[in-house]
Amino acid sequence: MKIDVYDSFATSNQGRLMHFDVFVESGTSAQQALAYGQQWLLSIGESSAGLKQSHCNFCHSEAANPEVAHHIKNHGYFILQMEGCPAPY
Incomplete structure (x- = not known):
């Protein structure tokens, strides 16, 4: 599966910066990638308002590994959690 990667930054409820990537199937709209990022924030107890479209930008496309492809399906x-994010699920 080919995926698009959206480099994303959000502000947590405590005011710290969270950096994460949203992986979606190639061809998914930027608006949908943003909505997925906001959905994930809600799932970890953060405000979806912490992520704005201007902070969820297309970065590149790549081939997904089997685990990522399965999760996307x-x-x-x-979500690839990086800096400032809670422990990965």
Whole structure:
């Protein structure tokens, strides 16, 4: 599966910066990638308002590894947590 990567930054409820990537199937709109990022923030107890379209930008496309592809098929997206994020699920 080919995926698009959206480099994303959000502000947590405590005011710290969270950096994460939203992985979606190639061809998914930027608006949908943003919505997935906001959905993930809500799922970890953060405000979806912490992520704005201007902070969720297309970065590149790549081939997904099997684990990521499986998660995207089942959930529509995959989040790669980086700086300032809670422990990965």
